[in-house]
Amino acid sequence: MVYSLSAATLTIAAPLACDTSPAQGSEPARAPSDVLVTGADDEMLVLEVTPANKIVVRLPRVEVGQGITTAVAMMIAEELDARLVDVDIPLADARTKGNQYTGGSNSVVSLYGPARQLAATARARLVTAAARRWHLPAWSLRTGNTTVIAPDGRTATFGSLSASAARIRRTSVSAKPKPASRHKLIGRPTTRIDARDIVTGKAKYTGDLSVAGAKPTVVARPPTLGGKLVSVDDRAARALPGVHAVVKVPGGVAVVAESFHHAFQARDALKTKWAPGPLASLSDAQIRSRLKAAVPHLGSPPRGSTQVEAEFEFAFVSHAPMEVLTAIADVRAHKAEIWFSSQTPTDARDSIASATGLPASAVTVHVLRGGGSFGRRLNFDAAIEAALISKAAHRPVKLMWSRGDDIRHGRMRPASHHRFRVSHSGGRVVAFAHAMAEVGESSGKKGTANQAAFVRPGRAQAAGPLPKRSAGNAVSQLASASLQVAPPLSTSLERGDPHRDAAADRYSSAPLEGAAGLPSDSGLYNFGRLSGDSGGIGLAMPLGAWRSVDSGMVRTAEEIVVDEVARSLSKDPVAFRRTALRSKAVKAVLDKVAAAGSWGRAMPDGHAQGVAVHEEYGSCVACLAEIDATDPKHPRVTKVVMAADVGTAVNPRGLQAQLMGTAVDGISTVLQAGLHIDRGAVREGSFADFRWARQRHAPLHFEAHIMPSKGEPGGAGELGVPAASGAVANAYARATGTKPRRFPLNF
Numbered sequence: 001m002v003y004s005l006s007a008a009t010l011t012i013a014a015p016l017a018c019d020t021s022p023a024q025g026s027e028p029a030r031a032p033s034d035v036l037v038t039g040a041d042d043e044m045l046v047l048e049v050t051p052a053n054k055i056v057v058r059l060p061r062v063e064v065g066q067g068i069t070t071a072v073a074m075m076i077a078e079e080l081d082a083r084l085v086d087v088d089i090p091l092a093d094a095r096t097k098g099n100q101y102t103g104g105s106n107s108v109v110s111l112y113g114p115a116r117q118l119a120a121t122a123r124a125r126l127v128t129a130a131a132r133r134w135h136l137p138a139w140s141l142r143t144g145n146t147t148v149i150a151p152d153g154r155t156a157t158f159g160s161l162s163a164s165a166a167r168i169r170r171t172s173v174s175a176k177p178k179p180a181s182r183h184k185l186i187g188r189p190t191t192r193i194d195a196r197d198i199v200t201g202k203a204k205y206t207g208d209l210s211v212a213g214a215k216p217t218v219v220a221r222p223p224t225l226g227g228k229l230v231s232v233d234d235r236a237a238r239a240l241p242g243v244h245a246v247v248k249v250p251g252g253v254a255v256v257a258e259s260f261h262h263a264f265q266a267r268d269a270l271k272t273k274w275a276p277g278p279l280a281s282l283s284d285a286q287i288r289s290r291l292k293a294a295v296p297h298l299g300s301p302p303r304g305s306t307q308v309e310a311e312f313e314f315a316f317v318s319h320a321p322m323e324v325l326t327a328i329a330d331v332r333a334h335k336a337e338i339w340f341s342s343q344t345p346t347d348a349r350d351s352i353a354s355a356t357g358l359p360a361s362a363v364t365v366h367v368l369r370g371g372g373s374f375g376r377r378l379n380f381d382a383a384i385e386a387a388l389i390s391k392a393a394h395r396p397v398k399l400m401w402s403r404g405d406d407i408r409h410g411r412m413r414p415a416s417h418h419r420f421r422v423s424h425s426g427g428r429v430v431a432f433a434h435a436m437a438e439v440g441e442s443s444g445k446k447g448t449a450n451q452a453a454f455v456r457p458g459r460a461q462a463a464g465p466l467p468k469r470s471a472g473n474a475v476s477q478l479a480s481a482s483l484q485v486a487p488p489l490s491t492s493l494e495r496g497d498p499h500r501d502a503a504a505d506r507y508s509s510a511p512l513e514g515a516a517g518l519p520s521d522s523g524l525y526n527f528g529r530l531s532g533d534s535g536g537i538g539l540a541m542p543l544g545a546w547r548s549v550d551s552g553m554v555r556t557a558e559e560i561v562v563d564e565v566a567r568s569l570s571k572d573p574v575a576f577r578r579t580a581l582r583s584k585a586v587k588a589v590l591d592k593v594a595a596a597g598s599w600g601r602a603m604p605d606g607h608a609q610g611v612a613v614h615e616e617y618g619s620c621v622a623c624l625a626e627i628d629a630t631d632p633k634h635p636r637v638t639k640v641v642m643a644a645d646v647g648t649a650v651n652p653r654g655l656q657a658q659l660m661g662t663a664v665d666g667i668s669t670v671l672q673a674g675l676h677i678d679r680g681a682v683r684e685g686s687f688a689d690f691r692w693a694r695q696r697h698a699p700l701h702f703e704a705h706i707m708p709s710k711g712e713p714g715g716a717g718e719l720g721v722p723a724a725s726g727a728v729a730n731a732y733a734r735a736t737g738t739k740p741r742r743f744p745l746n747f
Contacts, residue, residue: 042099042110043099044060045057045060047119047122049158049161051163052159053086053157053160055077055082055086055088056088056090057115057118058091058092060092060095061107062102062341062342062373064341064369064371065372066107066658067657068102068107068111069194070193070194071107071108071650071651073193075112075115075186075650076089076115076116076118076119077119078178078185079118079122080119080126080158081142081143081144082158083146084190084193086146091367093345093364093365093366094346094348095346096346100344101343101344102344102377103343104718105616108715109618109712112650116177116178120176121175124173124175125165125168126143126158126165127172128171130150133161136151137172138173139172180710187649189651189656190653191653204368204369205326205341205368205370205371206339206340206398207398207400209328209339209368209398211396214398215244215258215395215396215398216257216259216397216398217255217263217386217399218255218263218267218399219249219252219253219255220267221252222252222275224279224681225277225278225408225541225681226680227274227275227277228274228275229252229273229275230273231272232272233271234271240262240266241258242257242259242262242266243255243263244395246266247389248392249388250385250388252272253267253272254393256389276680279541279680280680282679283676283677283679287537288313290537291313291537294417294437294537295435295535296533296534297435298419298421298531301431301433302529304425305423305424306424307422308421308564308568309420309422310420310557310741311419311741312417312420312741312742312743313415313418313741313743314413314553314669314743315676315743315744316414316682317412317673318413318675318684319374319376319406319410319411320687321373322371322372323341323370323371323372324400324401324403324406325401327339327380327383327386327387328396328399329383329389329397329399330390330396331390335358335362336352336353336362336390337364337366338364339368340365340380341369341370341371341373342365342377344378344379345365345367348384352380352387356391374546374665375545375549376544379544381401381410382399403687404686408685412541412675413543413544413552414440416550420432420433420434422561423528424569428580429525429526429527429528431527431529431531432525432527432528432530434558435532435533436534438534439541441541523582524581524583524586525582527580547718547721548722551616551721552665552669552722555723556670556743558726559612559722559723559725559727560729560740562577562580562612563733563734572600574590574594583615585615585620585645588707589643589705589707590613590622592622592643592705593611593622593623593624593643596624597624597641603626605630606628606629606630607626607628607735608627608732609624610729610730610731610732610733611624611625612723612727613726614720617719618712619644619714619716620719621720622642623640623663623666625639625640625663625699625727625728626639626640626731627735628735629731629736637728637731638700639699639702641702641704641705642663642702642723643705644705644706644707644720645707645709645714646706646709646714646719647712649706649709649716652706658717658720659716659720660702662718662724663720663724666720666724666727667693667697667699668691668697669725669744670729670744670745671697671732672691672745673690674690674744676747729745
């Protein structure tokens with residue numbers, strides 16, 4: 001059911017009202033005549049139709065370039081028969097209840113039903129209001145272009161009907177969403193509603209805001225991870241023009257100044273002495289060695305079988321979103337107001353309250369669009385730090401982490417080591433074993449380090465069954481401190497607590513589902529007996545969920561192994577996959593890329609094709625990549641063809657952009673982009689040495705095929721990373737005749 005109250009603005013919330021305290025409400029203050037009705041479901045969506053004929057839905061997600069505001073606007077416009085330009089999707093402030101989590105490729109999946117139902121109910125009320133005004137049967141009216149239209153041609157804008165529609169309790173027409181067969185906008189390639197604002201500079205990011213009194217702020221940080229300040233001489237810095245304050249914070253020494261130019265000058269003038277961090281004795285070689293030793297042993301292979309064995313290493317990787325972390329904070333004695341881009345604003349508000357000693361009801365978090373994230377904005381390090389600086393400096397601040405700050409002290413995808421043994425007999429795989437170890441964050445402070453953990457909410461089936469969760473863990477999936485690893489094939493790798501003592505290198509070695517040796521009845525491939533195990537090492541370093549989380553490593557490695565098994569059996573990689581894949585949908589996307597990409601065509605020496613598939617979030621994808629590796633140290637991916645089945649693709653153009661982004665991610669992390677650890681410090685500090693793919697590294701030809709489907713939407717934002725990574729690695733292997741084992745390859 002949907003309820004609304006009478007007002008000059010039609011406001012509809014789904015499905016029921018709840019008792020959210022006005023003092024802690026998520027929305028900006030409204031005039032007394034405005035209506036605020038909060039739904040009791042997880043999304044708590046509110047739809048307004050203003051007298052100016054604008055439709056407003058405050059979105060409980062963050063826009064970080066993935067196009068969720070456009071997708072939701074399309075859902076709303078579809079059900080209302082409104083013009084897309086009449087739909088406004090502002091971002092909601094942090095709420096006290098409901099789902100405001102952006103991640104796990106879950107936004108379209110979770111909003112598709114509630115948003116459409118919300119708009120369908122609004123349309124039914126508007127039509128009923130028009131029928132009563134004109135004394136016509138409601139069934140005789142139609143809607144279009146944000147108006148209600150009578151058989152004789154009379155029209156009424158939604159805005160002109162909003163006051164009377166808000167009073168309607170029982171509609172005269174159906175309030176059910178349209179069937180897919182009647183969709184005119186959903187499923188049509190559509191340009192983003194914010195595209196013009198982005199390219200003209202009208203779109204506002206945190207750094208663009210002018211908050212009264214908020215002064216530019218930067219922080220001097222230690223050279224090593226977790227280093228501590230021993231002493232600071234700030235006299236020279238304070239004497240510089242434009243400097244307002246110098247304060248100590250847990251992460252270093254903050255400088256508040258009239259401009260960022262002044263702030264950086266003063267930061268560089270500080271004379272600091274640092275104690276090394278807890279990892280000062282560790283570098284890449286030792287970390288790799290400890291990870292390899294922490295991988296659990298594989299069980300015995302079936303008798304009489306032939307083995308294909310492989311081990312893989314993946315380096316740490318920075319998120320490096322194009323917009324650096326920025327947060328504005330105004331902390332007073334009895335309240336605080338924060339502006340920043342956050343995927344987890346409710347968790348951020350609670351942690352900021354705890355850090356500043358304020359009740360959560362006294363903290364307001366305004367969510368702004370972000371210039372990229374890839375998982376980085378799940379964490380709110382910068383917002384907490386800005387709040388602490390504001391409190392210490394007794395003034396509002398605009399804190400910016402430089403690119404070097406975030407690469408050297410921000411969160412990163414953990415390094416991992418993978419061990420495989422695949423057994424085949426009689427031309428088919430009879431057992432598949434995969435064990436791994438991953439770096440876990442061994443310690444940290446509430447609201448910052450503990451955020452390294454990530455559990456995908458409501459995760460759809462991936463390569464195997466859902467990871468098992470304890471009852472307690474299931475209740476707090478969004479902020480859980482136990483990280484669950486994407487399952488290899490049909491096994492479920494579940495890691496133990498990554499926050500235990502750093503000395504406990506093995507923190508999980510329980511056998512996983514399928515380890516008993518029974519034939520598998522689920523999973524991406526029909527590979528007989530499936531087993532897996534996981535271990536890890538705890539290190540005091542900042543980690544975080546990176547786009548596709550563990551699937552980007554787990555499934556990439558598995559797809560490389562699948563190619564090597566095919567080679568061992570003297571079978572074509574595509575043909576071998578077709579015989580082993582369980583899902584018709586996965587076979588279909590594989591067939592699509594093989595046909596569209598001319599799989600198997602003759603290529604010059606040093607050139608080759610590679611292919612890989614992935615299934616997760618209720619969706620599946622295949623990728624074919626072509627590479628020029630005539631210079632193995634400087635390979636170039638020349639062509640990428642992808643095909644995805646995500647159920648109903650709300651905006652195919654947006655999905656194609658997502659797939660293109662995942663292809664660049666795969667090219668980067670497989671070929672050249674990673675982080676080195678040198679004696680407890682991150683070596684890289686900018687895009688000059690963190691070698692993310694540039695335009696010159698991008699494929700000369702890219703195409704993405706969206707498979708037709710009338711099913712419910714699946715997840716798509718992270719889907720393509722493992723397939724693209726696997727395809728690039730397999731293409732490189734075939735072009736060079738090598739077996740890639742350490743990623744990135746040229747590191």
